[in-house]
Amino acid sequence: MKNCFVLILFINLIYSSYTFSQENYCFGKSGKVNSFIGQQDFSNSGKYYYYSYSKPLLAIENDLCTNIIETNNQKKLYNKTSFKQGSYTDKRDGKTYKTIKIGDQTWMAENLSFASPGNCWCYNDSDLYCKKYGRLYAWKEAKNACPPGWHLPTDDEWTILINNTGGEELAGGRLKSKTGWKSPNEGATDSIGFSALPGGYRFPNDTYHYVGIFGTWWTATEGDPYYAWNRGMTFEKPLVYRSYFGKVYGRSVRCLKN
Secondary structure (H helix, E strand, O other): OHHHHHHHHHHHHHHHOOOOOOOOEEEOOOOOOEOOOOEOOOOOOOOOEEEOOOOOOOEEEOOOHHHHHHHHHHHHHHHHOOEEEEEEEOOOOOOEEEEEEEOOEEEEOOOOOOOOOOOEEOHHHOHHHHHHHOOEEOHHHHOOOOOOOEEOOOHHHHHHHHHHOOOOOOHHHHHEOOOOOOOOOOOOOOOOOOOEOOOOEEOOOOOEEOOOOEEEEEEEEEOOOOEEEEEEEEOOEEEEEEEEEEOOOEEEOOOEEO
16 A cells, blocks of 8 residues: 555656646557657547656546547647648749649649650549649659749658648548549648649559549658658548659659748
């Protein structure tokens, strides 16, 4: 009994010496670790926890944890971010793209469809898909496909975009087009005007898959000689995910102004 009392006193002393901040990671019932906000299942109880990165001993139950993170961190940044629509004409082929300024960044609000020399394709080799979803590019071609004054964004530049639009768990809904996705197109509002569309993939065996289901965009950030990072969205969730893919796959491109 004495040992139990000492342990409780010790835990109370630690607890009282530390104030939980809104920056703490959130652990939830997904059963999988989410690398962006540290979401994990402790006990399959369906309860959420505040979890201190610096003091992992301490956890506080909170059924609204995921909402608190959005409200207190990302939503403040999102509410402070300015948005301005515009347009840009690519002099190489005369195509005009919608643009959207999000904070200090100006993005094309359409997938790039420039017929770059080398490995770039229309989904199913059909011009109809190119007109709607843009082209798919191998990573080498994607790095050089944007027009002068624009560039393929880095992984860090994508992170800035995502943070400005609500964080990984919600930004996909705000960035996705309300049309062009398979139902249910979860969370899609296109409230910013980024109008992300799911161009699918081209596989190295010359087959195409997942148009209308997945949108994936190359970043300029290389992982190793064979792989590079990309960002993706899905019809099933409002999130933006980060993945690592072979450079020979065909992916979509969004250009960012220099």
